[in-house]
Amino acid sequence: xxxxKFWRALAxxxxxxxxxxxxxxxxxxxxxxxxxxPSALLPKLLNRITFGLNQTDLxxxxxxxxxxxxxxxxxxxxxxxxxxxxxxxxxxTLAMAPVDLYAMSSGxxxxxxxxxxxxxxxxxxxxxxxxxxxFWTDHxxxxxxxxxxxxxxxxxxxxxxxxxxxxFFPQLLAASxxxxxxxxxxxxxxxxxxxxxxxxxxxxxxLHTLGVDGGxxxxxxxxxxxxxxxxxxxxxxVGDPLSGTLRFRPEMHDNGSKLVLGHxxxxxGGQNDAAMxxxxxxxxxxxxxFIARKLCKRFLSYTPxxxxxxxxxxxxxxxxxxxxxxxxxxxxxxxxxxAPLKFKRPLHACVSALRSLSAECLAGGPIRQQLQLAGHVPxxxxxxDGYPDxxxxxxxxxxxxxxxxxxxVAGSLAGVTVNPGTLFAGLTTADQIVSRLxxxxxxxxxxxxxxxALRAYLAPDPTSLQLQKxxxxxxxxxxxxxxx
Amino acid sequence: MxxxxxTGCAEYSELSRRGFLQAxxxxxxxxxxxxxxxxxxxxxxSHRSSMRDVLVCVFLRGAADGLTMCVPHGDSGYYAAxxxxxxxxxxxxxxxxxxxxxxxxxxxxxxxAPLLPAYTDEKLLIVHACGIINSDTRSHFDxxxxxxxxxxxxxxxxxxxxxxHLAVTGPSRPGSLLRGVGISMGLQRSLYGGPSTIAVPDxxxxxxxxxxxxxxxxxxxxxxxxxxxxxxxxxxxxxxxxTIDLLRQINFSTYQPAGGATYQNVAFxxxxxxxxxxxxxxxGVEAVAIDYTGWDTHxxxxxxxxxxxxxLLYTLSYNLAxxxxxxxxxxxxxxxxxxxxxxxxxxxxxxxxxxxxGHGGAMLALGNAIRGGRVVRDWPGLHTDQLFEGLDLQVxxxxxxxxxxxxxxxxxxxxxxxVFPGYDATFRGVTI
Numbered sequence: 001x002x003x004x005k006f007w008r009a010l011a012x013x014x015x016x017x018x019x020x021x022x023x024x025x026x027x028x029x030x031x032x033x034x035x036x037x038p039s040a041l042l043p044k045l046l047n048r049i050t051f052g053l054n055q056t057d058l059x060x061x062x063x064x065x066x067x068x069x070x071x072x073x074x075x076x077x078x079x080x081x082x083x084x085x086x087x088x089x090x091x092x093t094l095a096m097a098p099v100d101l102y103a104m105s106s107g108x109x110x111x112x113x114x115x116x117x118x119x120x121x122x123x124x125x126x127x128x129x130x131x132x133x134x135f136w137t138d139h140x141x142x143x144x145x146x147x148x149x150x151x152x153x154x155x156x157x158x159x160x161x162x163x164x165x166x167x168f169f170p171q172l173l174a175a176s177x178x179x180x181x182x183x184x185x186x187x188x189x190x191x192x193x194x195x196x197x198x199x200x201x202x203x204x205x206x207l208h209t210l211g212v213d214g215g216x217x218x219x220x221x222x223x224x225x226x227x228x229x230x231x232x233x234x235x236x237x238v239g240d241p242l243s244g245t246l247r248f249r250p251e252m253h254d255n256g257s258k259l260v261l262g263h264x265x266x267x268x269g270g271q272n273d274a275a276m277x278x279x280x281x282x283x284x285x286x287x288x289x290f291i292a293r294k295l296c297k298r299f300l301s302y303t304p305x306x307x308x309x310x311x312x313x314x315x316x317x318x319x320x321x322x323x324x325x326x327x328x329x330x331x332x333x334x335x336x337x338x339a340p341l342k343f344k345r346p347l348h349a350c351v352s353a354l355r356s357l358s359a360e361c362l363a364g365g366p367i368r369q370q371l372q373l374a375g376h377v378p379x380x381x382x383x384x385d386g387y388p389d390x391x392x393x394x395x396x397x398x399x400x401x402x403x404x405x406x407x408x409v410a411g412s413l414a415g416v417t418v419n420p421g422t423l424f425a426g427l428t429t430a431d432q433i434v435s436r437l438x439x440x441x442x443x444x445x446x447x448x449x450x451x452x453a454l455r456a457y458l459a460p461d462p463t464s465l466q467l468q469k470x471x472x473x474x475x476x477x478x479x480x481x482x483x484x
Numbered sequence: 485m486x487x488x489x490x491t492g493c494a495e496y497s498e499l500s501r502r503g504f505l506q507a508x509x510x511x512x513x514x515x516x517x518x519x520x521x522x523x524x525x526x527x528x529x530s531h532r533s534s535m536r537d538v539l540v541c542v543f544l545r546g547a548a549d550g551l552t553m554c555v556p557h558g559d560s561g562y563y564a565a566x567x568x569x570x571x572x573x574x575x576x577x578x579x580x581x582x583x584x585x586x587x588x589x590x591x592x593x594x595x596x597a598p599l600l601p602a603y604t605d606e607k608l609l610i611v612h613a614c615g616i617i618n619s620d621t622r623s624h625f626d627x628x629x630x631x632x633x634x635x636x637x638x639x640x641x642x643x644x645x646x647x648x649h650l651a652v653t654g655p656s657r658p659g660s661l662l663r664g665v666g667i668s669m670g671l672q673r674s675l676y677g678g679p680s681t682i683a684v685p686d687x688x689x690x691x692x693x694x695x696x697x698x699x700x701x702x703x704x705x706x707x708x709x710x711x712x713x714x715x716x717x718x719x720x721x722x723x724x725x726x727t728i729d730l731l732r733q734i735n736f737s738t739y740q741p742a743g744g745a746t747y748q749n750v751a752f753x754x755x756x757x758x759x760x761x762x763x764x765x766x767x768g769v770e771a772v773a774i775d776y777t778g779w780d781t782h783x784x785x786x787x788x789x790x791x792x793x794x795x796l797l798y799t800l801s802y803n804l805a806x807x808x809x810x811x812x813x814x815x816x817x818x819x820x821x822x823x824x825x826x827x828x829x830x831x832x833x834x835x836x837x838x839x840x841x842g843h844g845g846a847m848l849a850l851g852n853a854i855r856g857g858r859v860v861r862d863w864p865g866l867h868t869d870q871l872f873e874g875l876d877l878q879v880x881x882x883x884x885x886x887x888x889x890x891x892x893x894x895x896x897x898x899x900x901x902x903v904f905p906g907y908d909a910t911f912r913g914v915t916i
């Protein structure tokens with residue numbers, strides 16, 4: 001290939017990836033002439049909208065059908081989720097007011113939120129909801145190890161992300177703009193009239209709404225920063241319930257007129273400037289496209305087809321940013337049928353193993369430590385763009401994925417129990433045991449190359465507890481299990 | 485189950501095909517799989533396995549303030565724009581924390597004093613008003629991508645400049661199983677597409693967990709399973725298994741730096757120290773990428789005597805100086821350390837004693853064969869009418885000018901059109 005041709009091939013990169021995607025589709029069984037048969041897609045659906053297959057969810061999905069199960073998951077408030085209160089009972093800081101959080105050690109506060117996130121991912125029945133919480137946590141990233149966020153991310157998670165994760169995007173955006181943790185993390189708390197700090201204004205447009213190519217200029221960054229001057233949070237004063245809550249200081253606000261993305265914001269707007277910025281950004285067509293593409297990337301493909309993205313953006317526009325309606329559109333069976341596999345990020349890979357193996361996990365700590373080795377502790381990504389959703393980034397380090405399965409079954413992770421005796425009760429041959437792992441972990445889709453290697457490993461002594469444990473660990477480490 | 489082709493898959497396979505052909509032509513039959521017993525690791529008896537320098541790329545993530553890293557004390561615009569955070573001129577002898585003059589116009593801030601010996605030895609080069617020449621982005625994420633891809637953002641590419649460099653050259657040590665290392669939780673974009681390249685968060689701890697009685701057998705099962713899948717998992721697995729074997733033979737915990745060099749006990753320092761051990765072990769590693777995060781100093785820079793930026797620059801300089809001493813006090817392979825960031829920061833300080841995103845920045849090159857002791861620049865000036873968009877230091881030297889020259893003369897790779905496609909580099913005489 002000549003150099004010129006080579007670089008021309010590069011320019012067509014996304015096209016090449018789309019070809020790859022189509023190949024994958026062709027490899028799955030033909031579904032006849034008309035629409036894909038949604039019931040055949042159930043394992044795939046569950047892989048996409050949960051933190052990993054398990055038998056209970058598979059049975060529930062089979063009963064409700066494809067769209068019935070999506071509706072059930074979207075209506076998350078009506079899923080009882082009875083075990084969560086007791087599983088989270090010891091994490092006392094989750095419900096605390098900012099002033100009380102400030103009185104705790106920051107290490108305890110942030111650790112409890114991280115551990116709660118892990119426990120919810122494993123055990124919550126509201127799986128799609130938790131996946132959306134994860135999505136928005138990445139989108140409105142706040143590094144929990146950063147300054148005031150060590151205390152206040154708990155409030156952001158509880159009062160901004162979780163109540164709005166399946167609500168309406170404009171409300172979610174408005175809540176995030178009013179989040180003290182965000183005010184501190186991106187320095188808006190320091191931005192005042194005549195002495196602006198443009199950090200937040202830029203990321204608000206680049207990362208939260210319009211996207212980097214969404215059509216804003218340096219002038220817009222400056223003007224949005226002016227609109228947001230004066231907003232911050234009350235500093236911690238022992239016993240003062242205002243501590244760490246949103247504060248507007250009119251004397252610090254730039255009350256002149258502004259021009260944001262072509263919209264005049266008249267002088268004297270005060271607090272209302274921020275509301276106008278939220279409205280301008282939420283109504284901007286670039287925001288609809290940016291959010292739509294990101295949702296499609298998360299649930300469908302690293303390179304979602306433009307037509308699908310546009311159809312989801314149209315739902316955003318038609319519904320005023322109804323997140324449930326967008327998710328429903330993204331997950332339409334014809335979209336999912338065409339969706340190529342994606343590479344699990346470490347949290348997903350680790351939790352999916354625990355879920356499919358019906359593991360007990362009494363506390364988040366041991367899993368948190370494994371995720372630290374894999375670079376994916378919840379809410380701990382430093383820069384404001386959130387953990388990457390990309391195979392190029394995550395496929396460079398697979399050793400932790402090989403290790404946590406082995407550690408789980410070895411009993412090396414305190415409070416984590418995987419019980420081969422229960423999983424393989426009554427099974428005596430390598431074939432039976434690997435078949436059981438196939439149905440538990442893969443919904444029957446374990447690649448034959450992985451299955452053959454596992455059978456060969458187990459064959460010399462299929463009832464040996466050590467070999468059974470090793471086989472589970474190897475199944476967790478297997479290449480096929482890294483995809484969803 | 486057919487995993488989705490990785491982003492840029494076609495590009496990768498083209499790169500690896502070219503790399504393979506090149507390796508086959510250059511190294512002949514020696515490029516066979518290396519038996520597990522073969523790597524002979526001897527820390528003391530170092531010898532040069534090739535004429536190529538080992539490249540260490542340090543990326544200061546968050547946009548490092550070039551105007552503090554290398555202070556333009558001869559430009560009055562600097563002091564006008566930064567009333568409270570500027571580093572004082574060298575002749576302001578009443579101020580104890582003032583900059584150390586380098587050439588009558590630029591100076592090092594006190595935090596970077598540890599690097600003065602390397603500068604005086606003419607092994608440390610500073611490049612100023614440096615960046616991506618045709619870009620106007622102030623987005624961290626775009627700018628990092630543009631720089632690490634090696635294209636300035638003008639040509640869409642999924643691979644990185646270092647990855648392509650490795651791909652179009654044969655291994656410097658025939659049969660080398662580990663050529664590129666990203667000391668990171670995920671591979672740095674500059675290394676994307678590199679053959680025998682892997683992310684290793686901690687070089688001292690890279691092994692298979694679980695029952696040790698079955699570890700060898702389990703390793704074989706992992707090998708078998710991954711042998712039957714596509715890249716990137718297959719190649720990552722190959723390299724992971726090889727790296728486990730290779731790194732097991734280097735005792736990082738007892739590594740003694742040469743020349744009395746001491747490293748601090750922080751992540752960045754540990755990465756540099758382990759890199760020194762890795763390079764001296766001479767197992768064929770050609771490129772190491774190290775991230776140093778936390779440079780997005782929007783508020784409270786601090787002063788020349790202490791604070792956020794001071795601490796970052798001190799940690800950077802102290803440990804780079806230790807690395808320099810460690811690598812030059814005893815015989816070791818030649819090396820080049822490149823220190824870069826996505827862009828510089830706003831010339832004027834902001835309302836919170838910090839600086840917002842800017843444009844031109846500074847870059848460092850440190851190594852045995854660097855023609856240092858100079859600040860290479862085409863200084864555009866810091867008065868408002870001289871600034872990019874009236875705000876920022878202009879870029880007058882493209883970062884690829886520096887990288888390309890090092891790639892050609894120190895890494896022996898003349899395929900600059902592949903490493904930096906679409907860019908015609910101007911050499912600035914940075915190597916000897």
